[in-house]
Amino acid sequence: MKRLFLLLGLSTVFCQTATAAAVSLSSLLDEMTDRAVLARLPYPAYTCAQSSSYNREAKSPNQPGWFANGDWSHFLREETNDGRTEWVMMDAEGPGAIVRWWITGRKFKGTIRIYLDDAKEPQIEMRADRLVGGDGLVGEPLSAERAGGRNLYLPIPYAKRCKVTFDRNFYETKDREDRLFYQINYRTYPPGTTVETFSLAGLEAANERIAAVEKTLLDPEASAPEASGVFDRVVRIEPGRAAEIKIDKPGAIGELSVRLAANDPVQALRSTVLIVEFDGEQTVWCPVGDFFGSGVGVNPYKDWYRRVDQDGTMTCRWIMPFEKECNLSLKNLGSQVVEGAVSVTTRDWTWDDRSMYFHANWRSQRDIETAKRGGKAFDWSYLTANGKGVFVGDTLALVNRSETWWGEGDEKIFVDGEAFPSHFGTGTEDYYGYAWGMPTFFDSPFHAQPRAEGPKNRGRVTNTRVRVLDAIPFSKSFHFDMEVWHIAKTTVDYAATTYWYGRPGAKAATGPMPDEAGQPVRYDTK
Numbered sequence: 414m415k416r417l418f419l420l421l422g423l424s425t426v427f428c429q430t431a432t433a434a435a436v437s438l439s440s441l442l443d444e445m446t447d448r449a450v451l452a453r454l455p456y457p458a459y460t461c462a463q464s465s466s467y468n469r470e471a472k473s474p475n476q477p478g479w480f481a482n483g484d485w486s487h488f489l490r491e492e493t494n495d496g497r498t499e500w501v502m503m504d505a506e507g508p509g510a511i512v513r514w515w516i517t518g519r520k521f522k523g524t525i526r527i528y529l530d531d532a533k534e535p536q537i538e539m540r541a542d543r544l545v546g547g548d549g550l551v552g553e554p555l556s557a558e559r560a561g562g563r564n565l566y567l568p569i570p571y572a573k574r575c576k577v578t579f580d581r582n583f584y585e586t587k588d589r590e591d592r593l594f595y596q597i598n599y600r601t602y603p604p605g606t607t608v609e610t611f612s613l614a615g616l617e618a619a620n621e622r623i624a625a626v627e628k629t630l631l632d633p634e635a636s637a638p639e640a641s642g643v644f645d646r647v648v649r650i651e652p653g654r655a656a657e658i659k660i661d662k663p664g665a666i667g668e669l670s671v672r673l674a675a676n677d678p679v680q681a682l683r684s685t686v687l688i689v690e691f692d693g694e695q696t697v698w699c700p701v702g703d704f705f706g707s708g709v710g711v712n713p714y715k716d717w718y719r720r721v722d723q724d725g726t727m728t729c730r731w732i733m734p735f736e737k738e739c740n741l742s743l744k745n746l747g748s749q750v751v752e753g754a755v756s757v758t759t760r761d762w763t764w765d766d767r768s769m770y771f772h773a774n775w776r777s778q779r780d781i782e783t784a785k786r787g788g789k790a791f792d793w794s795y796l797t798a799n800g801k802g803v804f805v806g807d808t809l810a811l812v813n814r815s816e817t818w819w820g821e822g823d824e825k826i827f828v829d830g831e832a833f834p835s836h837f838g839t840g841t842e843d844y845y846g847y848a849w850g851m852p853t854f855f856d857s858p859f860h861a862q863p864r865a866e867g868p869k870n871r872g873r874v875t876n877t878r879v880r881v882l883d884a885i886p887f888s889k890s891f892h893f894d895m896e897v898w899h900i901a902k903t904t905v906d907y908a909a910t911t912y913w914y915g916r917p918g919a920k921a922a923t924g925p926m927p928d929e930a931g932q933p934v935r936y937d938t939k
Contacts, residue, residue: 436602437609438619441510441568445881446629446636448718451805452665452732452914453767454886459600460828461512461885463836464489464503464577466595467823471837480790480896482821484839485518485592486583495534499526499578503597508608510570511577512882513598514545516563517848520590523581529610530573536612537569541579541593550616551623554630559855561848566859567623568882572608575599594839594848598883630858633717633730638667642759648743650685650751655744658757665734665762666771671701671743672726673753679710680934684747686927691735691770694917698925699775701743703910705729708810708875709934712863714856718806718879721863731805731912733771736764746931769802769914774921777908777929783899787821792894796911800919803886804893805912806879809841812906812938816869818850819905822896829889836885841895845876872938879912906935 436457444450466487470478488500503511507530521542526535543549546556546563555566569575583591602608609615616623629636641664648656675681682702689697702708705727706719713723720728733739745751762768774796783789795807804826813819820841825834838844845860847853852865852874859879866872885891891913899905911921 435607435609436508436510436570438568438570438611438615439622441512441570441882442619442622442626445568446626448730448732451803451881451884452734452769452771453765454769454801454916455803456767457602457606459602459886461598461600461883463838464505464597464599465837465839466593467837467839473833474792480787480898482787482898484823485594488579488582494578497580499580500582501576501578502595503575503577503599505575505599505601507571507573507575507601508604508606509575509599509601510568510608510882511575511597511599512566512568513596514565515596515843515846516541516545517561517594517843518590518592522591523579523593526578526580527569528576528578529571552627554627554858555623557857559847559857559860560851560853560862562843562846564846564860566882569611570608572610594843596839596843600882630717633715633720633858637730638760640667640758641761644757644759646755648753648755650743650745652745652748652750655688655742656755657740657742658755660739660757660759662738663736663762663764664759665732666739666757667732667760668728668730668758670726670728670756671705671753672724673701673751674725675749675751677749678725680747680749681751682707682711683709683934684745684931685751686744686746686930687773688742688744689733690740691733692737692917694770696770696772696915699773699910700930701727703775703808703810703908704773706808706861706863706875706877708808708864708908709873710864712875714861714863716856716861716877716879717858717881731771734762734764734768735770736768746927769916772798772802772913772915772919772921773910774923775908775910775926775930776923777906777926779906780904781897781907783897783901783903783905785902786900787898790822790896790898792825793897793907794923795893795895795909796891796913797922798887798891798913798915798919799889799922800915801888802891802913802915802919803884804880804891805884805914806877807893807912808875808877808910809895810873810875810908812873812935813870813903814905814938815899815901815903816871817899817901818870819899820850821900822898825894825896826885827892828885828887842876845878866938
């Protein structure tokens with residue numbers, strides 16, 4: 414009898430573990446719209462990497478080619494399948510899941526094929542522009558073309574292996590219309606993780622669930638969790654002073670809203686900084702406008718986590734848990750009086766050994782010199798963080814003093830001390846989901862360009878991206894560089910805000926920059 418009870422107990426534990434660890438199209442769709450998921454270390458654990466068309470001349474920071482451009486039509490290898498020549502875009506051992514695509518090109522004559530679990534025949538076979546950014550599998554907002562960039566956020570899980578191929582290659586045809594720029598983000602789970610491989614039948618069965626997810630993503634206000642407390646304050650902040658809100662019981666911030674007013678409101682949004690401490694650890698230090706993804710000034714847009722309204726109201730819905738207490742303050746680093754209103758909504762949260770603090774770090778540099786066609790290209794650091802956590806997004810607010818394109822630079826993301834970046838991009842605008850340097854406003858659940866001042870590429874620009882299924886966990890360290898690679902000889906100003914979660918003790922290498930945040934905003938962009 415004791416042996417029977419033991420077997421039953423082990424069976425129960427196994428079933429609970431298997432159920433908790435199971436990954437499927439349905440579970441990933443649920444994860445996509447559950448903001449609380451990112452505030453805990455992922456379970457099952459996963460790594461996130463990127464396969465892209467970056468120029469293969471890039472071998473090492475110490476070798477020529479590290480800043481090579483021409484990031485199109487580079488593949489892993491060539492192979493023959495069923496008599497066809499195909500070029501491999503991605504080949505990953507499972508269990509895993511594709512979680513984001515971005516592509517662009519002048520024309521899309523070729524076909525993308527996705528082979529799952531070592532199948533000889535592709536599970537998905539579709540013209541590239543119909544698959545990514547078209548309605549081949551799903552419609553908007555999960556699949557859409559935005560400012561020249563084609564994006565697909567439908568998760569494609571696989572149990573054993575995933576291979577993605579394309580059947581045209583510019584370097585074979587010499588036809589410029591065959592140039593393909595691509596990025597594919599994918600997760601890899603630990604061996605033994607139960608994953609239900611994607612199928613078209615499963616996709617059809619999930620139609621109602623997908624429609625519900627799409628509706629939720631387009632109406633983020635409707636999915637706010639039940640509030641456990643509301644803390645409102647009207648503020649008047651003299652230069653050098655701060656206004657505070659203290660929360661002295663366990664929970665999590667579920668929504669934060671700020672609206673500032675001043676004689677110079679643009680300056681107020683840059684020189685008034687948001688500072689947040691959770692359980693005595695300061696993890697947020699960021700100018701208000703940058704924190705909410707607006708950059709300099711009020712630039713209305715909406716994504717899954719944030720909203721900026723025309724009247725200057727800025728709202729975010731990052732879940733920010735704490736074990737005991739939270740201290741939130743707005744500090745005025747400028748020379749004018751700033752008035753406004755702050756509202757903090759809290760929700761219940763049970764702190765555990767997977768819970769993490771929310772971080773927002775800001776780094777800025779003015780008068781960065783560039784040279785013609787990337788002659789002075791270099792890696793500019795967004796973030797270096799140490800500890801255990803998950804990277805969940807960023808905002809780049811910049812000034813370009815030329816009408817020519819500023820963003821040929823690629824992202825390079827190093828996780829846990831890896832020698833070569835597991836994310837090597839194809840261009841700054843590609844990273845943010847658009848293409849061809851288009852100075853066009855767009856917003857969407859996961860990426861946006863709230864500001865592109867002009868004329869052409871001159872002036873102030875704000876690009877922002879949030880990560881959900883494509884979040885990047887790290888166990889020891891995280892380092893994110895973006896190349897500064899300009900077409901013209903000029904100067905640019907960069908300000909990057911990075912959003913991430915970290916276990917207690919995790920910390921960014923770069924601290925607050927009060928002198929920079931307090932500087933007068935430059936209105937002349939010539």
